[in-house]
Structure formats: C-alpha cells, structure tokens
Amino acid sequence: MKDVAARIIDGKAVSQKLRTELADEVAAFKQQTGVIPHLAVVLVGDDPASAVYVRSKSKGCEQAGMAGSQMTLPADTSQAQLLELVARLNADPQVHGILVQLPLPRQIDETVILDAIDPLKDVDGFHASNVGLLAQGRPRFVPCTPLGCQKLLLDAGIPTSGAHAVVIGRSEIVGKPMASLLVQKGAGGDATVTICHSRTKDLAAVVRTADIVVAAIGRPKFVTADMIKPGATVIDVGINRIETGLVGDVDYGPVSEIAGAITPVPGGVGPMTIAMLLANTLLAAKLQTQARR
Ligand SMILES: NC(=O)C1=CN([C@@H]2O[C@H](COP(=O)(O)OP(=O)(O)OC[C@H]3O[C@@H](n4cnc5c(N)ncnc54)[C@H](OP(=O)(O)O)[C@@H]3O)[C@@H](O)[C@H]2O)C=CC1
Ligand SMILES: Nc1nc(=O)c2c([nH]1)NC[C@@H]1CN(c3ccc(C(=O)N[C@@H](CCC(=O)O)C(=O)O)cc3)C=[N+]21
Ligand SMILES: [Mg+2]
Numbered sequence: 001m002k003d004v005a006a007r008i009i010d011g012k013a014v015s016q017k018l019r020t021e022l023a024d025e026v027a028a029f030k031q032q033t034g035v036i037p038h039l040a041v042v043l044v045g046d047d048p049a050s051a052v053y054v055r056s057k058s059k060g061c062e063q064a065g066m067a068g069s070q071m072t073l074p075a076d077t078s079q080a081q082l083l084e085l086v087a088r089l090n091a092d093p094q095v096h097g098i099l100v101q102l103p104l105p106r107q108i109d110e111t112v113i114l115d116a117i118d119p120l121k122d123v124d125g126f127h128a129s130n131v132g133l134l135a136q137g138r139p140r141f142v143p144c145t146p147l148g149c150q151k152l153l154l155d156a157g158i159p160t161s162g163a164h165a166v167v168i169g170r171s172e173i174v175g176k177p178m179a180s181l182l183v184q185k186g187a188g189g190d191a192t193v194t195i196c197h198s199r200t201k202d203l204a205a206v207v208r209t210a211d212i213v214v215a216a217i218g219r220p221k222f223v224t225a226d227m228i229k230p231g232a233t234v235i236d237v238g239i240n241r242i243e244t245g246l247v248g249d250v251d252y253g254p255v256s257e258i259a260g261a262i263t264p265v266p267g268g269v270g271p272m273t274i275a276m277l278l279a280n281t282l283l284a285a286k287l288q289t290q291a292r293r
Contacts, residue, residue: 090117096121150188160188165193204226225251236264
C-alpha cells in the first residue's frame with residue numbers, strides 16, 4: 001500500500017445513483033397511493049451557508065419527484081414562535097418530513113424544538129424516540145450523515161465486520177449515531193468501535209489502530225498522515241470553510257498517500273447526507289400513509 005494512492009470514494013456519484021433509484025421508488029409510491037411525499041425545511045435566521053443547504057434540500061426533493069417547502073423565520077424568532085410552526089407542520093397531513101436546520105439562534109433551546117417534532121416526521125432522526133430505536137438496533141429514522149457514511153462503506157465494499165472503526169467526535173448528530181450504526185449486527189455493522197473526543201488520551205495512537213476512521217471533529221485538517229495505518233479507510237465528515245475554500249477534517253493530500261480508500265471534501269459525505277434525507281422523506285410518507293389506513 002505504501003506508494004499506491006488511496007482509492008477515492010466518490011460520494012457524489014454514489015448519491016446520484018441512490019437518488020435515481022429513489023426517484024423510481026417515489027414514482028411507484030405515488031402511483032400506488034396518490035400521495036406526494038413532502039419535506040418541510042425550516043430555517044431560522046439568514047446564515048448564508050445554511051441557506052445553501054436548505055435550498056439544495058428542497059431542490060433534491062423536486063428532482064426525486066417529491067414536494068419540498070421551505071420556511072424562513074427571522075433570526076430573532078422566539079422559541080414559542082418556532083414551537084408554533086412545528087405544531088402546525090406536525091398537524092398538516094400534507095407534510096411528511098420536518099427538518100429544522102441547526103444550529104438555532106441562542107434564544108432557542110434545540111432540544112425543546114427537536115423533542116416537539118412528531119417522531120414519525122423526524123427525517124433527521126434526532127428525536128429521542130428515534131435515537132432510542134437506533135440504539136436498540138431497531139432503527140426507524142437514522143441520522144442522515146452517519147447513514148450516508150455507512151452506505152458509502154457498503155457501496156465501496158469496505159468490510160466492517162470485525163474491523164476496528166474509530167469515530168472521532170461524539171456529537172448527537174454525527175459521532176454517536178455513527179458509532180451506533182457501526183456496532184450494530186449485520187451488513188455495514190459488526191465493527192469493533194472506539195469513540196474519541198476532546199478528552200481522549202493519545203488520540204493519535206488510538207486512531208493508528210483503526211481499519212476505518214470516521215472524522216467528525218469540525219477542525220480543518222485535524223487528521224494527519226501520521227495517525228493513519230497504511231491501507232485504512234478514511235471517511236471525512238468535516239465541512240470547514242477556510243480562506244482557500246472548503247476542506248474536511250482530514251489532511252487530504254498526505255493522508256490519501258497512506259490510506260487505502262478516502263472520501264474527498266467536497267464530493268464525499270455531504271452529497272450522501274442529502275440523498276439520505278430524501279430517502280428518509282419517502283420513508284416518512286410511507287409510515288404516515290400506512291398509519292392512516
Ligand atoms: N457532511 C455533512 O453532511 C455534515 C458535516 N458536518 C461537519 O462535521 C463536523 C463535525 O460536526 P458535529 O459533529 O456537528 O460537530 P460538534 O462540534 O458537535 O462535535 C465535534 C466533536 O469533535 C470533538 N473534538 C473537537 N475538538 C477535538 C480535539 N481537539 N480532539 C478530539 N476531539 C475533538 C468534540 O469533542 P467534545 O465532545 O469533547 O467537545 C466533539 O465530540 C463539522 O465540520 C461539521 O461541519 C456536520 C453534519 C453534516
Ligand atoms: N437539522 C439539520 N440537519 C442536517 O443534516 C444539517 C443541519 N441541520 N445543519 C447543518 C449540517 C450540515 N449539513 C450538510 C449537508 C450537506 C452538505 C453538502 O452537500 N456538502 C457538499 C458541498 C457543499 C458546499 O459547497 O458548500 C459536499 O460536501 O460536497 C454539507 C453539510 C447538514 N446539516
Ligand atoms: Mg453541533
């Protein structure tokens with residue numbers, strides 16, 4: 001492996017393939033039920049990066065034959081006002097999926113909002129009941145980013161069973177659910193999982209033992225070549241905007257000379273997140289359509 005550059009795991013290509021398959025499933029669902037899956041995305045404030053993601057989410061819905069609506073509330077929206085909108089979306093039978101873009105302004109408690117979303121419309125998989133179901137190994141809505149990482153491993157044929165997977169980061173939206181997925185029984189799981197975070201002692205030594213590294217730290221180029229076992233698979237979740245552009249949490253150039261396979265940024269995990277969100281929206285429509293019959 002020493003002089004051979006890593007294989008590039010092309011998340012953009014995989015996501016496009018999945019989105020084409022999804023469009024067929026959406027068409028079949030619409031024909032069977034007459035129901036058009038509908039995702040509502042809520043953005044509070046005017047952060048330009050968030051606005052870009054929110055737009056790509058609604059655009060993705062339309063491309064897959066689903067409906068996407070977008071609500072933008074002012075940055076000074078109160079928690080009560082946002083709860084009111086969530087309640088309205090919960091009660092709207094036309095809306096199947098609800099995504100409230102994070103982070104929220106400081107006057108709003110994220111947990112209060114996420115707990116208020118109908119768990120059957122929680123396409124992000126952040127509601128306590130969906131987190132619990134995943135932890136118990138009977139997933140309903142799985143958080144989109146970790147699910148996308150697992151799909152990339154499966155699509156690339158990277159063995160996870162018995163592998164040592166090291167997840168760097170323990171957030172509720174990426175690190176923890178990623179570890180849950182990798183440790184689960186079955187395809188894309190059965191790994192021996194270690195979670196690292198800011199209190200981990202000698203993180204570099206731990207990461208060096210990994211067959212699979214998932215980097216979700218939020219620090220540009222944090223994972224360096226000296227931390228990588230030759231031939232290891234490196235999944236870079238990080239999205240960092242620096243002066244030179246968009247970079248991941250992995251020092252891509254040097255690491256790609258040591259790793260066996262690696263995801264680029266952009267074009268790796270990010271597009272998979274969107275594809276999984278669309279898949280979760282169809283799942284939401286299916287669950288709610290069954291529930292009403
Ligand atoms: N591609 C995509 O679709 C998505 C990308 N992202 C990106 O992924 C990255 C991670 O996001 P998210 O999980 O929300 O981030 P958080 O900030 O919520 O979590 C970061 C984690 O990294 C750990 N960490 C921070 N610094 C260090 C350090 N020096 N050493 C070891 N561990 C450290 C933190 O530890 P501790 O808990 O101890 O503080 C924390 O657990 C970000 O770049 C984000 O932009 C996020 C979501 C989707
Ligand atoms: N409730 C909620 N759910 C989320 O899923 C959520 C969120 N809040 N807040 C912000 C993070 C971040 N996130 C990304 C999605 C797609 C790309 C993506 O498509 N990235 C492209 C590049 C896009 C660009 O150029 O900026 C890529 O990596 O190729 C990135 C990041 C979802 N998030
Ligand atoms: Mg966070």
